[in-house]
Amino acid sequence: MSAYAKIHVGLKQLGIDGDDARDLYERVTGIRSLRAMSPKQHDEVIQELGRLGFERSSSRRRTPLEGRFAKKLQALWISAWNLGLVRNRDDKALIAFVRRQTGIDHVRFLSNAQDARKAVEALKAWIAREADVTWPKFQDGRAEKLAVIEAQCRILGVPIGSEISAATDETLLAAMQSFGRCIRAAKGD
Structure with missing residues (x-):
């Protein structure tokens, strides 16, 4: 999967869109546009999405939540x-x-x-x-x-x-x- 695709999947998974996504890009790389970023900056955005809870591996099976409630x-x-x-x-x-x-x-x-x-x-x-x-x-x-x-x-x-x-x-x-x-x-x- 390309870096663009990973970023877009991560944004969707986390419910981040529009200006919020561009704010995230700018906070991480100083640049508000994916197209203007280098591959290294794309990786930095992907790492930040991971820190926020994005799970990159979709091949893992979801385990149901456990617990009484x-x-x-x-x-x-x-x-x-x-x-x-x-x-x-x-x-x-x-x-x-x-x-x-x-x-x-x-x-x-x-x-x-x-x-x-x-x-x-x-x-x-x-x-x-x-x-x-x-x-x-x-x-x-x-x-x-x-x-x-x-x-x-x-x-x-x-x-x-x-x-x-x-x-x-x-x-x-x-x-x-x-x-x-x-x-x-x-x-x-």
């Missing part, structure tokens, strides 16, 4: 992705969010329910505030999926069909993903 956190993170709130769907971004909320370095170390609740509730509050999701009173995966789909329909300005409440969990998940692609495309992500 990992699945719940991942489900909420993907909901935020499908609502167009999260620009980086990667688990590293979720781990960074959990670290900011709890001070704990990784979700696998979230063994205390009170610490996990901080991260879960912060994520739910952010999603509710930014995407107008009305979460059900009691934790129910199906009702939470429906709440996200209702918010997605509002964002897209489409009516929610009455048949959605009878859909299978797999169909709900597929609908969330499809609406998420539409939302991200409308935002230019």
